[in-house]
Amino acid sequence: MRANRDLLADAVDAVVRNDNCTGCGVCALVSDRITMGLSADGFMRPTVAPRGGDDDAARTFQASCPGVRLRAPDSEGSTHWLFGRVVAAWEGHAVDDFVRRAGSSGGVLTALTAFLVDVGEAAVVTGAAQDASRPKRTVPVTITSREEALAAAGSRYAPVSVPSAWNGGGMVGKPCEVAGLRQYLDATSGDDPILLSFFCAGTPSQHATDGLVQKLGGDPEQLTSLRYRGDGWPGRFVFTGAASGSQDYNESWGHHLGRQLQSRCKICPDGTGEHADIAVGDFWATDERGFPTFDEGEGSSVVIARTRRGAALIERAVAAKVLALSPIDLDDVARVQPLQSERRAVQLGRSLGRLLAGFRVPRFRGYGALVLALKNPQRNIRAARGTRSRARRSRRA
Structure with a gap:
């Protein structure tokens, strides 16, 4: 079964289907099978041309895509x-x-x-x-x-x-x-x-x-x-x-x-x-x-x-x-x-809300989300509830 699967297309589809795509276009560097274009919703999204396997490209995509993972860089100061x-x-x-x-x-x-x-x-x-x-x-x-x-x-x-x-x-x-x-x-x-x-x-x-x-x-x-x-x-x-x-x-x-x-x-x-x-x-x-x-x-x-x-x-x-x-x-x-401050303070709550609505979320590491959530518990609870409701509505649409 694995030999018949298109691992790159599956990986890209998982990001797009879960609304985790930023439209950045880095995936177009990963493989010439991928092109970027406007979706029906008006955002840049990848299209993967049909072809076989591409295990190496799938691994590179998983390591590169900010809709899959994002780790804060090491500080020099x-x-x-x-x-x-x-x-x-x-x-x-x-x-x-x-x-x-x-x-x-x-x-x-x-x-x-x-x-x-x-x-x-x-x-x-x-x-x-x-x-x-x-x-x-x-x-x-x-x-x-x-x-x-x-x-x-x-x-x-x-x-x-x-x-x-x-x-x-x-x-x-x-x-x-x-x-x-x-x-x-x-x-x-x-x-x-x-x-x-x-x-x-x-x-x-x-x-x-x-x-x-x-x-x-x-x-x-x-x-x-x-x-x-x-x-x-x-x-x-x-x-x-x-x-x-x-x-x-x-x-x-x-x-x-x-x-x-x-x-x-x-x-x-x-x-x-x-x-x-x-x-x-x-x-x-x-x-x-x-x-x-x-x-x-x-x-x-x-x-x-x-x-x-x-x-x-x-x-x-x-x-x-x-x-x-x-x-x-x-x-x-x-x-x-204030917008940057609010988004950073409730990032964990919003991510949790999307998880509770049945969506995957990217793996974020090194951004201090848990510490900020513990400092702002009520705001994160409200953010989780609101995000879950909006995400459920979007899934039904």
Whole structure:
């Protein structure tokens, strides 16, 4: 019987069927039988072409896929309860005012990407950008110049599988994409490219983008450009085409895009890019109650060096006057990242809720979930109950 089974297809199907797929696309590196495409729900999902066996590919998939397993990386410095491994942390922005405005959060990742390719520290960096031929979609892109880095500036709150296009060099990706690529390389070649990431609150369905464009009077199929953020901080959701429209960040993300996230994102133990060399997020201003405000202003980022190599790269970028940074206390950052704090605090409860609803969940190790659950028992009980109810409804749908 075993000889007749397609072990790779079975392994991939188990991840997708249990709603544990992040859509990262690392599996497309594991085997050329796997391609990524949009599912009926509007998320990137793998399709496995029929063929025999592939025991080795199945084992590599199991070792790589963040929908199967995820282990927190070893720290080269200290460990923060929310942000994980830390060598050093700063607040800051790109020195170039154009880059700072173009980026979603101070332009730091755009500036670093341009710096890497400009000085030859990476011949190529794989990232994500608007699809030139179909602007409503987000696609992987290859960045080899400052101009290409600027063209890819700005967040893309949409499904994309950046690692599926990786062919060496550096990468800028979501935390799950970076973690998946790192696990894949650990299981195969042992290569160690420079990896950059950003704080991620989850991946919305493509249907969320299409629906928001339609709500604002546009046609998703007739766009000439679409920007989720940037051109200011936090920047507006803006599209142009046969009709044009825009909406502020709080409305576009908080009331539309952020409400249509894939299931795996809701139990994610790492929304801040622990597997990267450098991770960047918004350092929001706050009101008198300590809650983030989203008034337009000059972009400000929190920049975390996860590795000594990442810290050295940041130091070179500061010396070259690419970045302007000052040290920061990460406890101050935790206070202005309430979504990340809440998700980390109740991650165990949410995972338990999915288990009680009959779903498998990935094996998460090293993220301190039990300690956080014991510190927040009632919140985790509520999270387990709510997650179980929602998961049962989705299974019946």
